[in-house]
Amino acid sequence: MIQQEKMKISSHREIASQIFELSLEGELVNEMKQPGQFVHLRISESIEPLLRRPISIAEIEHRHKRFTMIYRADGKGTRMLSHKKAGETIDVLGPLGNGFPIERKKGEKALLVGGGIGVPPLYELSKQLVKQGVEVFHVLGHETASKVFYMDEFSSLGKTYVATVDGSLGTKGFVTDVLDQEDLSFDCLYSCGPMPMLKALENKYPAIEGYISLEKRMGCGIGACFACVCHLADDPSGTKYRKVCSDGPVFKIGEVMI
Amino acid sequence: MIQQEKMKISSHREIASQIFELSLEGELVNEMKQPGQFVHLRISESIEPLLRRPISIAEIEHRHKRFTMIYRADGKGTRMLSHKKAGETIDVLGPLGNGFPIERKKGEKALLVGGGIGVPPLYELSKQLVKQGVEVFHVLGHETASKVFYMDEFSSLGKTYVATVDGSLGTKGFVTDVLDQEDLSFDCLYSCGPMPMLKALENKYPAIEGYISLEKRMGCGIGACFACVCHLADDPSGTKYRKVCSDGPVFKIGEVMI
Amino acid sequence: MSRLNIELPGLSLKNPIMPASGCFGFGKEYSQFYDLSILGSIMIKATTYEARFGNPTPRVAETPAGMLNAIGLQNPGLQSVLENELPWLEQFDVPIIANVAGSQTEDYVEVAKQISKAPNVKALELNISCPNVKTGGIAFGTIPEVAHDLTKQVKQVSEVPVYVKLSPNVANIVDMAKAVEEAGADGLTMINTLLGMNIDIRTGKPILANRTGGLSGPAIKPVAVRMIYEVSQQVSIPIIGMGGIQSVDDMIEFFYAGASAVAIGTANFIDPFICQKLINELPNKLDELGFSHISELVGRSWKNHD
Amino acid sequence: MSRLNIELPGLSLKNPIMPASGCFGFGKEYSQFYDLSILGSIMIKATTYEARFGNPTPRVAETPAGMLNAIGLQNPGLQSVLENELPWLEQFDVPIIANVAGSQTEDYVEVAKQISKAPNVKALELNISCPNVKTGGIAFGTIPEVAHDLTKQVKQVSEVPVYVKLSPNVANIVDMAKAVEEAGADGLTMINTLLGMNIDIRTGKPILANRTGGLSGPAIKPVAVRMIYEVSQQVSIPIIGMGGIQSVDDMIEFFYAGASAVAIGTANFIDPFICQKLINELPNKLDELGFSHISELVGRSWKNHD
Ligand SMILES: Cc1cc2nc3c(=O)[nH]c(=O)nc-3n(C[C@H](O)[C@H](O)[C@H](O)COP(=O)(O)OP(=O)(O)OC[C@H]3O[C@@H](n4cnc5c(N)ncnc54)[C@H](O)[C@@H]3O)c2cc1C
Ligand SMILES: Cc1cc2nc3c(=O)[nH]c(=O)nc-3n(C[C@H](O)[C@H](O)[C@H](O)COP(=O)(O)OP(=O)(O)OC[C@H]3O[C@@H](n4cnc5c(N)ncnc54)[C@H](O)[C@@H]3O)c2cc1C
Ligand SMILES: Cc1cc2nc3c(=O)[nH]c(=O)nc-3n(C[C@H](O)[C@H](O)[C@H](O)COP(=O)(O)O)c2cc1C
Ligand SMILES: Cc1cc2nc3c(=O)[nH]c(=O)nc-3n(C[C@H](O)[C@H](O)[C@H](O)COP(=O)(O)O)c2cc1C
Ligand code: FES
Numbered sequence A, B: 001m002i003q004q005e006k007m008k009i010s011s012h013r014e015i016a017s018q019i020f021e022l023s024l025e026g027e028l029v030n031e032m033k034q035p036g037q038f039v040h041l042r043i044s045e046s047i048e049p050l051l052r053r054p055i056s057i058a059e060i061e062h063r064h065k066r067f068t069m070i071y072r073a074d075g076k077g078t079r080m081l082s083h084k085k086a087g088e089t090i091d092v093l094g095p096l097g098n099g100f101p102i103e104r105k106k107g108e109k110a111l112l113v114g115g116g117i118g119v120p121p122l123y124e125l126s127k128q129l130v131k132q133g134v135e136v137f138h139v140l141g142h143e144t145a146s147k148v149f150y151m152d153e154f155s156s157l158g159k160t161y162v163a164t165v166d167g168s169l170g171t172k173g174f175v176t177d178v179l180d181q182e183d184l185s186f187d188c189l190y191s192c193g194p195m196p197m198l199k200a201l202e203n204k205y206p207a208i209e210g211y212i213s214l215e216k217r218m219g220c221g222i223g224a225c226f227a228c229v230c231h232l233a234d235d236p237s238g239t240k241y242r243k244v245c246s247d248g249p250v251f252k253i254g255e256v257m258i
Numbered sequence C, D: 001m002s003r004l005n006i007e008l009p010g011l012s013l014k015n016p017i018m019p020a021s022g023c024f025g026f027g028k029e030y031s032q033f034y035d036l037s038i039l040g041s042i043m044i045k046a047t048t049y050e051a052r053f054g055n056p057t058p059r060v061a062e063t064p065a066g067m068l069n070a071i072g073l074q075n076p077g078l079q080s081v082l083e084n085e086l087p088w089l090e091q092f093d094v095p096i097i098a099n100v101a102g103s104q105t106e107d108y109v110e111v112a113k114q115i116s117k118a119p120n121v122k123a124l125e126l127n128i129s130c131p132n133v134k135t136g137g138i139a140f141g142t143i144p145e146v147a148h149d150l151t152k153q154v155k156q157v158s159e160v161p162v163y164v165k166l167s168p169n170v171a172n173i174v175d176m177a178k179a180v181e182e183a184g185a186d187g188l189t190m191i192n193t194l195l196g197m198n199i200d201i202r203t204g205k206p207i208l209a210n211r212t213g214g215l216s217g218p219a220i221k222p223v224a225v226r227m228i229y230e231v232s233q234q235v236s237i238p239i240i241g242m243g244g245i246q247s248v249d250d251m252i253e254f255f256y257a258g259a260s261a262v263a264i265g266t267a268n269f270i271d272p273f274i275c276q277k278l279i280n281e282l283p284n285k286l287d288e289l290g291f292s293h294i295s296e297l298v299g300r301s302w303k304n305h306d
């Protein structure tokens, strides 16, 4: 069930350049089921910023009724968010949407590919896959070394490759450059990140089972306003759609037009 | 010279119901000359509230580069202001306007009449008059006992009468009821408070030398926008005016139409 | 609760508060949060004859104290609304106001005719003011004669009272209001969104794929209040007011200006419980202001009182 | 600074930033804060033939991300502006744009004729859009033919280029722009304020004594950007843009939309140093965005670039 709750900030810190890790505590955590779901944050009680901001769930700790997000402070709202301190509260609407399906067989291999602020939801996903005995590989793309985060955390779960656009860490280039070099074999692909990256993956692995998480500008976040729709892939009529907020944000590769 | 400065809150506390005393420190205090001047406060860096708020200077302590305001947290802006804490800064524009003329002879008597949030500027005024050897009387009107503030402070400067509308402290009724009872004699009248009170005083003491401080909704606070004008009293043409922000807020009784 | 009830053509409202069209879908999503039967009414998403996908994305953008949208009237089309959405809403004890849209007169007439027969549709809201649809739409909302003609034709076929939703993107809102009143409109709803745009500094291009969109939210409240103030003094049909309402105080402004009921749009996105909250808070506000019934507030800003 | 200079009819601007009319008086007050010679230009307070006291107070009110004003064109009248205000401004190295207002054509023509002879007045801004004056004013700003005629008559007498200030309170801003362009306008300034109102919850009455007033500030920015975007594609005369600018990013939006220069109104009240700050910050922003001259930004949102 979707809840609205003023949740308490249990910790908040900058973990890479302009990248913040924010943990919140409250009952709403009980409702969190799947990795890949997101929450819709009201940054301020004032009219600025007016709209909520969608941020993925990066880690769920049911025992502590706590969850963690990782976000980039970039625009007006996320910059305001970054000034909040432990002990303050944030109005959270969530959990929203449908996350990554994780029912897999023990011993299977999963490739997790993340780009930039698409990386965070892969962390909870990876943890849950590993718990089921799935072997995970991470390929994470970032702009530059100073923006890279959670390398140790991912490495402790499975083999982790990194690419940076400027080559300041790992492979110089994009996640696809890593994939071209390494020739990894896997049973299922999971990905979250910028559109061009998702498209490149769809092209590279046309036959594979896989799931991608999409981003769209949102109004309501719950399926009521039709802000976040995308076309279905096989729909000559052009009228069929999925809502990223309530049908997604995770879709099976090939389901929607990206 | 008018300055703009981010001044530090040195103390901030509720001194009566919804009435706050706010002290700020900074260089701008050096520019404060007269009691009755005011400052224009930017409550927030955000767009809410958009406009500055005019608040009178209630006490000036040049030695500590500190001044104090007393305000009622009532509307959106002042309520937001009341949440600020010592150590935070506030963007202050000031000092603004022309205050009360205080050149008086030693031994003269001055009557200071204040109503509600018109009381604060009379405190600095009274201090400066007393310093010059003027004998001061204060007649202060408030809604109800819980809204009354600075009784001790005023009493230590001169005889102080209070009226409350509901009779919960002092004389029941208005400042004019006190004045009717007490029949005070004085050389000069100073007043700040709601329009009806100022009008009543003008009618009661038509011949006396006196100064009143006016309130108007303001835009710029510095004389540029023409938001705060009032008509001159003796102007059949109806085109002559004074700006409350830059010509006032203090006017000689009879100068402007109230 | 009888302090809040209000009778409008076709509508017996428990209270004068309802979600605005396009900001509440067909109610399903918000039914997760509270019982929709508490609402005065529900203005459902615009319905067109054919299903519409609407505009490309991004379809929303944020502005100072407001938002822009260019959804483009996405909806499943008349048949699906009649077969799926409206029957689903019958479980709630709430009258529905069906928002009717189209790109030509025949579309409006056909949708009005059929949708007004649905048992829970108690009134139509004629959307002559959607700024996000290219063909024709704009003329319906900005030329009094065109609005008059459309209203008249819809009135002829509708089985329930017809409210016309006015666009604020006009020089003279009173002329528009009078034109549709003369054509037989039973009520007015106002305002729809102001036409606006914002530009992404990084790309240099408009944020909305549609480039322009409709501005809603607190930013437009003074425009809405002004228009309701002007129109309510010049027409004798009731007004359902909307535009930036976020709080009980905001609502009170609309009643004072001349609205008989209010609708909440954008605020649902910020607080999904907003309509429920406002319904709960309104009686206390009436006490505070010293009124016994909501109707005493209507038009108070221009009516003479002692 | 040569990255910021811009040539417009009658105006050689050091930079494209100037205070908007009515928000800077005749400059005196702001000259306490910085040297007015740094400004691209100054749009002085509206001047009418006779001195005007303007509307009763309250004349301003606050709204979400905006403010309402109903000053009512208070000014000392043409003679006093010619004898006192303009000569005082001559000490600064800054071209003046004189905002010309009136309630009938003859007033405009007479003011334009005389004020355009002042040595530091390099352009006129024809205020056909003040929402706060009852008589006639509204027609000048909302009916293309009326605006056309007024512009033509003023052009005949003015010794400097004439910019026409457009009102946003119209259904079709492009029609207005084209009408005044055809009449010989040398440029446009846009937008003036949107007509709005707010109501005091305690009294039930409008806050402004004039009841309605002009809405300015960040709230109206998306409307301004949209109108400049539409008009700049349809006319060939330059536009000075305004409406809610508070930051360099806001300014950039206006240039991208199609403005060749910008004016700052309400923001002066919030930060008296705002124009100076924006002038200082603009070059860094150009670097950040990779432009060498401000003119490269103009109209970028609709022009094709690779
Ligand atoms: C399902 C989902 C999950 C996300 N998860 C994360 C995450 O875990 N970490 C993270 O850093 N970011 C995440 N994002 C992106 C994040 O929502 C945007 O970066 C953020 O909304 C931008 O807000 P702002 O205040 O920085 O920018 P502003 O420019 O002030 O935003 C203005 C408006 O545009 C919207 N907007 C701007 N950029 C985006 C964007 N890329 N996607 C969606 N809306 C946008 C904002 O929500 C707001 O409504 C996610 C987005 C979606 C849709
Ligand atoms: C020269 C001067 C000195 C003042 N000194 C004091 C003081 O020492 N202590 C004190 O408590 N108050 C003082 N006031 C009144 C104070 O400015 C208002 O109470 C305050 O601006 C209200 O803001 P708000 O956020 O509470 O209300 P809101 O309703 O949010 O204000 C909305 C707008 O209306 C204006 N406004 C509302 N009420 C008034 C008012 N009474 N006078 C002027 N503008 C108003 C606000 O400034 C703002 O622009 C003074 C006013 C003036 C003009
Ligand atoms: C996302 C969105 C979609 C809308 N869709 C419709 C619509 O389909 N039909 C309609 O008449 N109005 C539509 N509107 C306008 C609203 O019903 C309302 O008139 C407007 O948003 C002003 O109210 P607000 O400021 O409370 O949102 C829409 C508004 C928004 C924000
Ligand atoms: C207090 C005030 C007075 C104004 N007076 C005038 C005026 O005399 N002439 C004019 O053309 N515009 C006048 N305007 C409109 C501004 O010049 C400007 O067009 C408008 O405020 C939008 O810009 P902004 O949002 O930056 O304020 C006035 C605006 C304000 C707020
Ligand atoms: S954001 Fe409203 S439907 Fe998805």
Ligand code: FES
Pocket: B217, B218, B219, B220, B221, B222, B223, B224, B225, B226, B227, B228, B229, B243, B244, B245, B246
């Ligand atoms: S407030 Fe602007 S002139 Fe006084």
